[in-house]
Amino acid sequence: MSLPGPVAVVHQSYRSSLPSGENVVVEREAALLRAAGAEVQLHLRSSDPLVTGPLPVRWTRRAQALSGLFYGRRRVAALAQELRSWGVCVVHCHNLLPGWTPAVWEAARAAGLPVVQTLHNHRYLASATHLLAASGARLPRDPAEALHLRRLSPLHGGWLVDRIYRSALQRCWTRGAMDAVSAWNVHSGFHRELLIAAGIPAQRIVVRLHALDHRGPVGAGPGDHVLFVGRLAAEKGLDTLAAAWRLGAPPLRIAGSGPAAAAVAGLAGVELLGTLPAAQVAERLASARLLVLASRVYEGGGLPLVAVEALAAGTPVLAPDLGPLSGLIAGRGVGWCYPADDPAALAAAVARAWDEAPALRARCRTVFAADHDPARSTARLLAVYGALAAGRGVEGL
Numbered sequence: 180m181s182l183p184g185p186v187a188v189v190h191q192s193y194r195s196s197l198p199s200g201e202n203v204v205v206e207r208e209a210a211l212l213r214a215a216g217a218e219v220q221l222h223l224r225s226s227d228p229l230v231t232g233p234l235p236v237r238w239t240r241r242a243q244a245l246s247g248l249f250y251g252r253r254r255v256a257a258l259a260q261e262l263r264s265w266g267v268c269v270v271h272c273h274n275l276l277p278g279w280t281p282a283v284w285e286a287a288r289a290a291g292l293p294v295v296q297t298l299h300n301h302r303y304l305a306s307a308t309h310l311l312a313a314s315g316a317r318l319p320r321d322p323a324e325a326l327h328l329r330r331l332s333p334l335h336g337g338w339l340v341d342r343i344y345r346s347a348l349q350r351c352w353t354r355g356a357m358d359a360v361s362a363w364n365v366h367s368g369f370h371r372e373l374l375i376a377a378g379i380p381a382q383r384i385v386v387r388l389h390a391l392d393h394r395g396p397v398g399a400g401p402g403d404h405v406l407f408v409g410r411l412a413a414e415k416g417l418d419t420l421a422a423a424w425r426l427g428a429p430p431l432r433i434a435g436s437g438p439a440a441a442a443v444a445g446l447a448g449v450e451l452l453g454t455l456p457a458a459q460v461a462e463r464l465a466s467a468r469l470l471v472l473a474s475r476v477y478e479g480g481g482l483p484l485v486a487v488e489a490l491a492a493g494t495p496v497l498a499p500d501l502g503p504l505s506g507l508i509a510g511r512g513v514g515w516c517y518p519a520d521d522p523a524a525l526a527a528a529v530a531r532a533w534d535e536a537p538a539l540r541a542r543c544r545t546v547f548a549a550d551h552d553p554a555r556s557t558a559r560l561l562a563v564y565g566a567l568a569a570g571r572g573v574e575g576l
Contacts, residue, residue: 182561183568184268185218191278192225200484201299203457204389205273211392211557217564220265224278244277245340248347258286268568271295276302276344281351284359293361293567298370300479301331303357304377306345307338313357313378316349330501332414332476352378362563362573366481367503382574385563388507389484390556393491395461397544401537402468402494404430405529408460408485409472411437416473416499418442422522424449428529429468434460460485465492469536471529475520477502490547493540497525497532511550513543 190205209219228240247254262270262283270287272279272294287294305328309316319325334341351357363384365371371384405428409415417439424431424446433443434452443449455463464470470489481503486496490513498504499519508514515535517528563573 182217182268182564184266185220186212186564187220187222187262187265187267187270188273189222189270189275189279189283190224190273191275192223193274200480201274203484204297204299204480207392208390208557208560211390211553212560215554215557215561217561220267222265226278229277245343248277248280248343249350250280250282254280254282255285255289258282259289262286262290262292267292269293269295269564271297271564273297274299281348281356281359285356288359294359295362295364295563295567296360297364298366298374298479301373301477302344303348303351304373305331306348307334307341309345309349311345311349311352311377313352315353316345330475330477361567364560364563367507369477369503369506370479370481382572385559385573385576387556387559388550389480389482389487390553391484391487391491391547391551392553393488393547395458395488395492396465397491398465398467398493398540400466402466404432404467405497405533406432406434406463406467406470406494407473408434408464408470409483411435411440411443413439414474414476415439416475416520419475419520419522419525420471420473421446421449423473423525423529426522426526428526429533431471432463432467434463461488461492464489464494467494469514469532470494470496471525472496472498472504473525474499474501478504482507487547487551490543490551493544495532495536495539495543497528511546513539513546 188205188209192202209221212219229237229244270283270292272283275281275283284294304311309318310328319328357379363374363379365374365384365386366389368386371386374384375381407420411417421442428448431449432452433449434455436454440451444451470486472483472486489496496508496514498508498514498516500516501519505516509516515528515532517524562576566573566576
């Protein structure tokens, strides 16, 4: 599809010391758009300055970033002028916090530009203590809602910082900044329902599963180990993984790094590989018998990108039954789900999956081709851009 101008892709990268799937999604999506003939402008900011340099300098930068969350008319006007200078027809936002802020949405509206916002995480929907919505911030009403809030993983760098985020983001809801987003791009029907519950009109939400232009190896043999790939952080359930493997399980190899590495270090049958280049991750996925996920929170991108990469390699997935995962994994016949935060259930599921995994390789490849085809996904995104640039909505796309 031919667009009337370039597309601006706006993103604040996570710090380079902790590689993020969101950064990878932005890079790969931009590459797919360019391959399809679209002109893409990348407007990127890095979070590295917030965590590098002398301590006083870091804290000064962080304080400035936090104060910038409470932007006003001057900030919006200055950004609107900047956006006009780009000469684009659509602004596609990814991670905006803390540097860009939702001021980009309001600036684009002032400049007469449509905005697409991809939902990668749940910061716009919750803080550690409150659910955020058009109707106002509120505490959970019952234990089930309290658990739901914890599953959203909304803590933003400590309780003080989290409270600042809550105040700033609820202010965005109250001042109508969310209304400046022309279309929300989400990666599962579950996340569509989260946005609707918060007050986003259903006709402004487009569901697109992750796409992947897979050029890596595909597993042929049964595989001789279980693989975990990801950031080694508490919310990824490393303690659940460790407790399950203490009960006895097949060999486990862990690719990644992070503060929770100690939870799995030194366990019998567990090998820590550290952070690996993308090509080596692809090789590991193809040689594994299955990929295991242990998150205790909803994955912001629907089906995690590493799970899509596993399916592309013909490797089935074992995951907790959180958010959309049951439907996207067990429901599609490409793996199994178990009760989250339950080491015994995970150990039992690993034993079952170990026996059944080799028979699912072909099914994984079939579902990958059907659900995550890059050409279809890119064409759908271009259709969203085209509709918005022409002044139409995205309902029905």
